[in-house]
Amino acid sequence: MTFTIDRSDPTPVFNQIYMRFEGLIRSGLMEAGSPLPSIRQLARSLDVSANSVKHAYEELESNGLIVTSPGRTARVADQSRLPxxxxxxxxxxxxxxxxxxxxxxxxxxxxxxxxxxxxxx
Incomplete structure (x- = not known):
């Protein structure tokens, strides 16, 4: 899974990350149980702040798209795919x-x- 951040886009970085994962998850390209990169790993690969990635992951979790727990890999939630x-x-x-x-x-x-x-x- 590779994607980039559009630095010319006025959309905040965390929102760009959120929208990309939301699309991958809801489309089924990322299946239930699939792991997400660690916050640090994704921040490094996108050359963005770890806080931006953390914010995106928090939004994904609050919308039921991923499941996180301290010290464990974030994973795609079971009921996140569109019908x-x-x-x-x-x-x-x-x-x-x-x-x-x-x-x-x-x-x-x-x-x-x-x-x-x-x-x-």
Whole structure:
């Protein structure tokens, strides 16, 4: 698992780390029980403050995505993956967006706007 921090992005570093792990976990690319790097190890590999990584891990844990305990490796929580039908719909969206040559930011903005609308039953 490798990712980088976009230093030109105004999104705080801890939030970039959180969002990357959230995507990996909810998509199932990181399965339940999978270990996360130690705080120091990830901070070193991303060249960021250990406090930023710690903050991201705390947010991941408070949202039920990972489980931590002192002196032990943080692991992906059991019930953190999205339901299969939601993942399938997201994959269809991504394929359609790529075919339409739509960039990620535009797709995210539209998805956020649709999310805020009253759901059609």
């Amino acid at each position: 299969c039908d939601v993942l399938a719909a997201i994959q269809c969206l991504v394929v359609a967006a790529h075919k339409a040559d739509t960039d990620l930011a535009a797709t995210q903005h539209v998805l956020s706007a649709v999310w805020e609308m009253e759901p059609a039953e």
